[in-house]
Amino acid sequence: MIEDKNQSRTSLSELGEFGLIKHLTQNFKVQQATTVKGVGDDAAVVEVKDKQVLVTTDLLVEGVHFDLSYMPLKHLGYKAVMVNLSDVYAMNGNASQITVSIAVSNRFPLEAIEELYEGIYLACKTYNVDLVGGDTTSSTKGLLISITAIGEAKEENIVYRNTAKPNDLLVVTGDLGAAYLGLQVLEREKQVFEVNPNSQPDLTDYSYLVERQLKPEARKDIVKLLHDLKVKPTSMIDISDGLSSEILHICDQSKVGCNLYEEKIPLDPQVISTCEEFDLNSTTIALSGGEDYELLFTISQDDFSKIKGNPHLTVIGHIIDESQGANLITRAGQQVKLTAQGWNGLKS
Amino acid sequence: MIEDKNQSRTSLSELGEFGLIKHLTQNFKVQQATTVKGVGDDAAVVEVKDKQVLVTTDLLVEGVHFDLSYMPLKHLGYKAVMVNLSDVYAMNGNASQITVSIAVSNRFPLEAIEELYEGIYLACKTYNVDLVGGDTTSSTKGLLISITAIGEAKEENIVYRNTAKPNDLLVVTGDLGAAYLGLQVLEREKQVFEVNPNSQPDLTDYSYLVERQLKPEARKDIVKLLHDLKVKPTSMIDISDGLSSEILHICDQSKVGCNLYEEKIPLDPQVISTCEEFDLNSTTIALSGGEDYELLFTISQDDFSKIKGNPHLTVIGHIIDESQGANLITRAGQQVKLTAQGWNGLKS
Numbered sequence: 001m002i003e004d005k006n007q008s009r010t011s012l013s014e015l016g017e018f019g020l021i022k023h024l025t026q027n028f029k030v031q032q033a034t035t036v037k038g039v040g041d042d043a044a045v046v047e048v049k050d051k052q053v054l055v056t057t058d059l060l061v062e063g064v065h066f067d068l069s070y071m072p073l074k075h076l077g078y079k080a081v082m083v084n085l086s087d088v089y090a091m092n093g094n095a096s097q098i099t100v101s102i103a104v105s106n107r108f109p110l111e112a113i114e115e116l117y118e119g120i121y122l123a124c125k126t127y128n129v130d131l132v133g134g135d136t137t138s139s140t141k142g143l144l145i146s147i148t149a150i151g152e153a154k155e156e157n158i159v160y161r162n163t164a165k166p167n168d169l170l171v172v173t174g175d176l177g178a179a180y181l182g183l184q185v186l187e188r189e190k191q192v193f194e195v196n197p198n199s200q201p202d203l204t205d206y207s208y209l210v211e212r213q214l215k216p217e218a219r220k221d222i223v224k225l226l227h228d229l230k231v232k233p234t235s236m237i238d239i240s241d242g243l244s245s246e247i248l249h250i251c252d253q254s255k256v257g258c259n260l261y262e263e264k265i266p267l268d269p270q271v272i273s274t275c276e277e278f279d280l281n282s283t284t285i286a287l288s289g290g291e292d293y294e295l296l297f298t299i300s301q302d303d304f305s306k307i308k309g310n311p312h313l314t315v316i317g318h319i320i321d322e323s324q325g326a327n328l329i330t331r332a333g334q335q336v337k338l339t340a341q342g343w344n345g346l347k348s
Numbered sequence: 349m350i351e352d353k354n355q356s357r358t359s360l361s362e363l364g365e366f367g368l369i370k371h372l373t374q375n376f377k378v379q380q381a382t383t384v385k386g387v388g389d390d391a392a393v394v395e396v397k398d399k400q401v402l403v404t405t406d407l408l409v410e411g412v413h414f415d416l417s418y419m420p421l422k423h424l425g426y427k428a429v430m431v432n433l434s435d436v437y438a439m440n441g442n443a444s445q446i447t448v449s450i451a452v453s454n455r456f457p458l459e460a461i462e463e464l465y466e467g468i469y470l471a472c473k474t475y476n477v478d479l480v481g482g483d484t485t486s487s488t489k490g491l492l493i494s495i496t497a498i499g500e501a502k503e504e505n506i507v508y509r510n511t512a513k514p515n516d517l518l519v520v521t522g523d524l525g526a527a528y529l530g531l532q533v534l535e536r537e538k539q540v541f542e543v544n545p546n547s548q549p550d551l552t553d554y555s556y557l558v559e560r561q562l563k564p565e566a567r568k569d570i571v572k573l574l575h576d577l578k579v580k581p582t583s584m585i586d587i588s589d590g591l592s593s594e595i596l597h598i599c600d601q602s603k604v605g606c607n608l609y610e611e612k613i614p615l616d617p618q619v620i621s622t623c624e625e626f627d628l629n630s631t632t633i634a635l636s637g638g639e640d641y642e643l644l645f646t647i648s649q650d651d652f653s654k655i656k657g658n659p660h661l662t663v664i665g666h667i668i669d670e671s672q673g674a675n676l677i678t679r680a681g682q683q684v685k686l687t688a689q690g691w692n693g694l695k696s
Contacts, residue, residue: 040601042404042584043403043404043499045402045439046402047503052393053498054393055391057447059483061451063488064486088390091389101405141488141489
């Protein structure tokens, strides 16, 4: 069978701005009882009643935050939503609505934007979140996605960054470093492809890493788990820039120090083997890699028995007095000052 | 006195992302009692109690929505906030918080971004709105601003677009067309400057037009005025794309028609004289110019006596049955079908 290389490409300007928004959002159904009015008026209307509203926003720029040569648009749409939902869960809240604004250059046909919205749709459906608004415009270069997530939580359940106390335990969900390594693997494959366009990448040995990079999942399940376990963290943050940067945010804002134990940092076997292959230090990757979208939180020691042995949660250290600093305790027992070397979007 | 051409320019990467956000937002003070937590955590926290939450977002792209050769950054910051607040007021609500995300190329020094934030600061202060979050990143080209505004209103006070009824009066605030003409004047001066860089523009005759383009004000005062007059519009929208486009939104969504009277459209004397100078039809400019950020609404005829003679409000037509269409009644008494020729951000 001969493939039709001339696949239909619809120019965005054919639809116009209102036509495009209508077209892209037509399949999105309202799932949240709190969504009074979604897309289609000057503003969306949300009902909250006796809860507080959580608002968070993130901006993703092509060439800075993602590379479309290995990031499929559907995955990008999904991930862009995850990045925002993760911030709502990091407040111990429930994400309920998002707005999505995109700026696209005319190199993108309608079909490409449809793919992006398929990923957004899947994320909304899976996480039970409504798309309630946004803006669509042209850009002079590349693709840019700005998402704002709205969530809600009862006042007494919200967890901030600035309320960790000495002797609290430092806990992390899942495992760390895989998303960053997934990016390294994809970058390497891109370079191989540029030298030899006929090469077929075999990513079997890196499947977990690549999935963590291309299709991260925000930890909505942890908010439910903590609720079920009757554990309210004393502070919480999501890990977007790397473990050390996030720990330092908690320490700075709570005016405390911490001891983080290198041997406790949870690593997937693929992270360990790929670090060996790439000659990278797995602790450095976990501390500074970023994009893991796991949750980092502190709990009172009294709650330790409730989380002990839970496969999703790992105690990696404890909070100490501010005067004692924020430290990494290495496998060799040495105490090293923690420094933030997380990803910085302004450096590129 | 010799001017120091070597003004200090600080590179954005010197501060880093967190340093930059901290630096830019340090002067913003929380003004709204509903802001529980502003900048500095995973998400902002807003208290709403017995009201509903309004959410709206807009994306402004350099080279598409603004031209920095005649739009000072401080004005741009102010206007970017106005564009969003206007959408909240168009729901008959009170704007309370904004998030501001920017993507900037490295051609912008810190001082330029500070100017932008000065405008944002002034808008927040004047309109009593809190900056509660955002994102700052680099772009591969130009400047991009994404703002989300949060507002609130009692359920019974919110006004939608889809609730106009036949026999309602069509009312507009302020006057129309000036912002678009201001842009034409600035574009002309830019061309003159490109030919002769020593020319000094004299904008005296166009001061109102230029101000409407560079420093529009969202009509917060109208929300208060309508409240004081005890008038609840039957439908409302803000005029961002031009009068005809907005009227058609109300007609489409309310499933009604309308008669708009050309002779009733409010025009400033500068609009009339400049239209003559530029050989433009002032009705066309009012219908399609856009960026006026006035409010367009419908009221029950029973409320006419309450608004009659108010200098801020002009009755420009009335709502009719859907089957009769959306029409412009010209000065000559001819009936012409209204068509949307508003500004389309995707066409450029």
